Amino acid sequence: MTETLVVTVAFNSADVLDDFCASLPAASERGFRLVIVENNSGEREATRDIARRHSAQFVALDQNLGYGGGITAGLTQLAISEDFILIANPDLVFHPGAIDALVDAAHRNPQAAAFGPQILNVDGGVYPSARQLPSLRNGIGHALFYRLWPSNPWTALYLQETNTSTERPAGWLSGACILIRRDVFDAIGGFDSTYFMYFEDVDLGARIGRAGWANMYVPSALVTHRGAHSTSTSESAAMMIREHHRSAYTYLSRKYTGWYLAPLRLVVRGGLSFRSWWLTRRL
Template sequence: MSPRVLVLTVTYASTEALPAFLDSLTTAGGSVAAVVVVENASPDAVETRSLAEAAGARFVDAGANRGYGGGVAAGLATVGDEIDYDYLLVVNPDVTFTPGSLDRLVAAAGETPEGGSFGPRILTAEGDVYPSARKLPSLRTGVAHGLFGRIWPSNPWTVSYRAEGQTDRRRSAGWLSGACVLIRRTAYEQIGGFDLGYFMYFEDVDLGDRLGRAGWSNVYVPDAVITHTGAHSASRDVKRMERAHHDSAYRYLSRRYSAWYFAPLRLALRLGLWGRLWWISR
């Protein structure tokens, strides 16, 4: 039997981007078993339902804004055993697929049985390659990237962390962007899916980290190409999203350094992130 993919996207005020996303799926590959659109209770919920159902997708009202991982969990809870699938494609609604791109991801998964997740080459709306297959952030690279990433984008810590210059070949990565990631169902269920403690941001970093710890690899597949337009709801409430980003960064790093003797380090991280948030939001 051919592999089957469950496509799941989480929306919030995404009606501008959703039609192009759903339309591009029709040529992305023949492995799509079902498409689920989870609405995180935005003011556009009625229109989102109409667009999803017109395209033959299943619409799920999450009932509240559950964040990214929470939205995925809400969608999967409605699927249960009703839909048989081998892979879960978690993808933003502001993405468009090139023809055959999903099939190429699925083919790479079939060739890589040790792979738990697979990520495509992601292009920006301007056609530039977004470095979406990155190393796991260590304390040093994470802090340096946070401090210098915006004011000095070419700093060596950011370049190393983002694995820039390594976007043209298939390779393993520490984690793959949650904007579009194909996850082997058995791997996803083994680690318990996304950590719902992350409202938004770093849930994909954490997922890649836990997949790696469980013995799976995260594989970058550059011959599968998508475009991420960035027309997403996160840009509508910048201060709230910045706060969520900093909270998630602390959650991730503090859990990596959770031993009692790292308590001073965790305090320094908390104070440093609060200071950075104040600085960029002032």
């Protein structure tokens, strides 16, 4: 029996999914089970063919449930006996030994429930995939100054860009690639499906922490992220920007819940709405 169930959600992903699947065998000498969840896109049959070629289980959904929702819906249709669930974007390429490195980290860190690899961009740069949980102070500083002053202290603190080579705890790990103990994932209810896309991984990391577990960054495990294949048009890019800001407000409004914070939540909502409009006005 394998230790790891690998699950990915595909949405118009046929152009990258073959490379994703082909990279997996060299990433694990222990073996794994692969599941591809098709999120009701126009490429269902092409995705089914890719799954067949790579001996993967194929789960077709009747509607697009978003990233976390698609993962959860796919997993509920399976009988799962594996100890670990590896959730990954279909536009990743795993480096040799990456899955084994994550599982090894899980075995030597029993206090941690989730493990994230070092994620490389196609140019070889390191994507900041292990971050602090967002706060209003850092979030506002990051939102206001990131584009004008990328090295500002609020962005640096939030992204933790200066510490990419050390295995360490993090507030949350990028949902682009995350290994999680199955029993913990089940106990906390998996992804919150109210986040259609974005911040479902932030919310997951926060709930893992509240449950008494750690999120662990494992830079010895390497993957390369090829880019947002399903958001290539200006219309879809604008939709994703709006969705990102909507999810950001959902997360922050749940974090700052006191009745006396209602004026603050109103200001945050207005600020995020304005920023979303500003970023999408010319797309």
